[in-house]
Amino acid sequence: MQKNLSMFVRRLTHVCSLKPYKETKWLMPNGNPIGVYVYNCVAGQRVPVILNDPHIATWYSCGPTVYDSAHIGHASCYVKLDIVQRILTSFFNIKLVTAMGITDIDDKIIKKAKETNSDFRTVAKQYEHEFWLDLSSLNIEKPLIITRVSDHMNTIESFVQKLVDSEMAYIAGDGSVYFDTDKFPAYGKLEKQQETVESNSTDKRNAMDFAVWKGEKPGEPSWQASWGKGRPGWHIECSAMVSKVFGSQIDFHAGGIDLRFPHHENEEAQSCAFHGTRQWANYWIHVGHLQMKGDTKMSKSLKNTISIPKLLESFSADTFRMACLTSHYRYSIEYSDKVMKTAEDNLKKFKFFLKDAFNYVNDNTKTIGYYNDKLLHELQTAEESILEALKHDFDTAKCVTTLLSLVSSANKLMKTDSSEYYPVPITLIAEFVTSILQKFGLKLHESSEEAVSDSLIDTLVEFRHTVRLNALSRKDKELLNACDIVRDKMKSIKVQINDSNKTPSWVFTK
Known part of the structure; x- marks a missing residue:
């Protein structure tokens, strides 16, 4: 006491x-x-x-x-x-x-x-x-x-x-x-x-x-x-x-x-x-x-x-x-399935863009390429914006938003049904996006085991794409349903297919 x-x-x-x-x-x-x-x-x-x-x-x-x-x-x-x-x-x-x-x-x-x-x-x-x-x-x-x-x-x-x-x-x-x-x-x-x-x-x-x-x-x-x-x-x-x-x-x-x-x-x-x-x-x-x-x-x-x-x-x-x-380092993150799903979706957007950009640039049906001043200007603006964001207390959330906006603009150009072809700006944007994300510590590539199967998946996706386009032109619902089943089965083994009327693409998911 x-x-x-x-x-x-x-x-x-x-x-x-x-x-x-x-x-x-x-x-x-x-x-x-x-x-x-x-x-x-x-x-x-x-x-x-x-x-x-x-x-x-x-x-x-x-x-x-x-x-x-x-x-x-x-x-x-x-x-x-x-x-x-x-x-x-x-x-x-x-x-x-x-x-x-x-x-x-x-x-x-x-x-x-x-x-x-x-x-x-x-x-x-x-x-x-x-x-x-x-x-x-x-x-x-x-x-x-x-x-x-x-x-x-x-x-x-x-x-x-x-x-x-x-x-x-x-x-x-x-x-x-x-x-x-x-x-x-x-x-x-x-x-x-x-x-x-x-x-x-x-x-x-x-x-x-x-x-x-x-x-x-x-x-x-x-x-x-x-x-x-x-x-x-x-x-x-x-x-x-x-x-x-x-x-x-x-x-x-x-x-x-x-x-x-x-x-x-x-x-x-x-x-x-x-x-x-x-x-x-x-x-x-x-x-x-x-x-x-x-x-x-x-x-x-x-x-x-x-x-x-x-x-x-x-x-x-x-x-x-x-x-x-996507969260400033000084701020807290609320962990949830929704937050992780959003992050996963953002990552997929970047991966799909990079695959689509590769296919676009290597499209053998095109004969002559053009510049696109508007897109090149947007790339320059994005470069400046990201550097400024990093100078001001490492604002990576703003950087991700800027990259997503740039990718969206590039996707619109690639998916426009036009005879004009812009390999230079698309290549520069793809290289810039890859460089920034890798500098942030993202790997963006798959495991060696997955890499071995890439060519097989490419073959399957291309075959399905050909069948699907044929089914769409004939309005064959049974065949389209079969294509959907293949897509869903691929998703169940962590392969997500992104359908396109031109060239399909796919990415591994987790």
């Missing part, structure tokens, strides 16, 4: 003595603007991307805590970050040095190890291996540098020791070490929080202080430090590993929107304190959640998750990426 009363008095005293939040502005870096503007939570608006070297940028993404399988909520975050990284490299010629941290020691990992009667290292390795397989199946590029917490204990210990030596952190009675937020007036710069209670420890000087080192607990893994045994706090891990790789400042630091506070807030505070700087990460990239119906976050605790292999049983990796592209 006395202990609880003492804790209450200490917290009440702290709350009453809280200083008003000191407004902290985003500091514009010195260097070279690259023409891109990105939203920054410290500034509360879009700010120009300025790099020390105009062609090199550093990027760190917070990786998983490997205690369980990843789900599509995680996947949407990593796909969107992969898209942004591809945009920087492919559209703006930035050499991006990417790193990701893997938390392979944590309360949840220890708990899973106890539940499965396994070593915590075995649990971590199993789920990390699975994580990389999942990312590969979604065509997410692997980071150039991977940092695991268990490999960087000396780095983390040195980081904590420097904070203690500079009196920015203090050692508590149980061997834990806490960051002293009272010593850092800019605390709350990412998200203006006045207080958060991280634990019930009475050893903390105030409620906002957070653990950079957790004192040893019986039966749990621990490492020896100069102040005693224990293991790192979650936030200190990223700060120490990033500082080891990238030094006192990083260009981009990325993760889900749920990491902005307290994780990224605490990273920024302790890193600025460690390096003696006012700004550690120049650009924070926060991705919106994948929501279930009713604005509910997908999470293991709510038991509403869908695994990545389960997703890929129903939809292709390209379809999932298309769904991510």
